[in-house]
Amino acid sequence: MSTACILCAAITGSVPTKADNPAVPISVAQQVESTHEAFEAGASICHAHVRNDDESPSSDPEKFARLKEGIEKHCPGMIIQFSTGGRSGAGHARGAMLSLRPDMASLSVGSNNFPTRVYENPPALVDWLCGEMQTYDIKPEIEAFDLSHIFQAALLFERGRIKAMPYVQFVMGVKNAMPADRAVFDFYRATVARLFGAQAPWCAAGVGANQIVLNEWAISTGGHARAGLEDNVRLDRGRLAPSNAALIKRAADLCEKYERPVATPAQARAILGLRTA
Numbered sequence: 001m002s003t004a005c006i007l008c009a010a011i012t013g014s015v016p017t018k019a020d021n022p023a024v025p026i027s028v029a030q031q032v033e034s035t036h037e038a039f040e041a042g043a044s045i046c047h048a049h050v051r052n053d054d055e056s057p058s059s060d061p062e063k064f065a066r067l068k069e070g071i072e073k074h075c076p077g078m079i080i081q082f083s084t085g086g087r088s089g090a091g092h093a094r095g096a097m098l099s100l101r102p103d104m105a106s107l108s109v110g111s112n113n114f115p116t117r118v119y120e121n122p123p124a125l126v127d128w129l130c131g132e133m134q135t136y137d138i139k140p141e142i143e144a145f146d147l148s149h150i151f152q153a154a155l156l157f158e159r160g161r162i163k164a165m166p167y168v169q170f171v172m173g174v175k176n177a178m179p180a181d182r183a184v185f186d187f188y189r190a191t192v193a194r195l196f197g198a199q200a201p202w203c204a205a206g207v208g209a210n211q212i213v214l215n216e217w218a219i220s221t222g223g224h225a226r227a228g229l230e231d232n233v234r235l236d237r238g239r240l241a242p243s244n245a246a247l248i249k250r251a252a253d254l255c256e257k258y259e260r261p262v263a264t265p266a267q268a269r270a271i272l273g274l275r276t277a
C-alpha cells in the first residue's frame with residue numbers, strides 16, 4: 001500500500017474536559033499550541049470545535065476566527081476543518097462560523113442517537129449547511145454515524161447540494177450508535193467504492209478504545225485516519241494520552257507498519273481536491 005495517508009487531529013471536541021485529561025486544549029492559545037504539536041507529528045488536518053472559558057461548548061465565530069488565524073500562522077498549509085456538530089448550538093448557530101471560509105467543515109446528514117440524547121440533523125438544516133458550504137467554497141466531510149448517512153451523501157451529491165464527490169468519514173464506537181464492527185466497516189468501504197468510485201478517498205474515526213482499532217483498520221485498507229483527544233483521552237486503559245500529538249504519533253506509527261507515507265498538507269490538499277494554501 002503506497003497511497004499517502006491523511007492524518008486528522010481532532011483536538012478538542014465538545015465533550016472531554018480537563019478533569020478527564022489535563023491535556024485537552026480549551027483556550028484558543030492552548031488549541032493552537034496543541035495543533036502545532038500534532039502538525040509536527042504528522043497531522044495535516046485540524047478538526048476543531050471551540051469552547052467557552054468554563055469548558056462548555058461554544059459556537060462563537062470570534063473564537064473560530066482566532067483559532068484559524070493561529071493555525072495559519074503556526075502550521076503552514078495545514079487544512080482547517082471546523083465542526084458544525086450539534087453539541088455547540090442549535091439551528092443556524094451551528095454554521096455561523098462558515099463565513100470564515102475554513103478549508104473544510106464537518107457535516108452530519110442524518111440523525112441518530114448519542115450516549116444521552118438524540119443527535120438531531122433535520123433535512124432543512126442539512127440543506128442550509130450544504131448551501132453555506134457552497135457559498136463559501138468549503139469542502140464538507142460527511143460524518144457517517146450510520147449506513148443511511150452514506151446514501152444520504154450520495155443523494156445530496158446527485159442533487160448538486162454537495163459540489164464535489166463526497167468525502168465520508170465512518171464514525172464508529174459512539175454509544176447508542178454504530179459500534180466498531182469489522183463487517184460493517186468493510187461494508188461501508190464497499191458502499192463508498194460502489195457509490196463514489198473505487199478511487200474515492202474516505203476516512204474513519206473510532207471513539208474511546210476504538211480509536212486505535214479504527215486507525216489500524218483504515219490505515220491497513222487504504223483509508224485516511226483521525227486521532228485526537230476529542231474522541232479518546234487515553235493511550236490505553238491505564239494511561240492518559242499526554243497530548244494530541246501522542247495520539248497522532250500512534251497513527252503515524254501504524255502508517256509506517258503498513259508502509260504508507262504520512263501525507264503532507266500539500267498531498268492531503270491534492271487528495272481531497274482542496275485549494276492550495
Ligand SMILES: [Zn+2]
Nearest residue numbers: 013083085230
Ligand atoms: Zn468534532
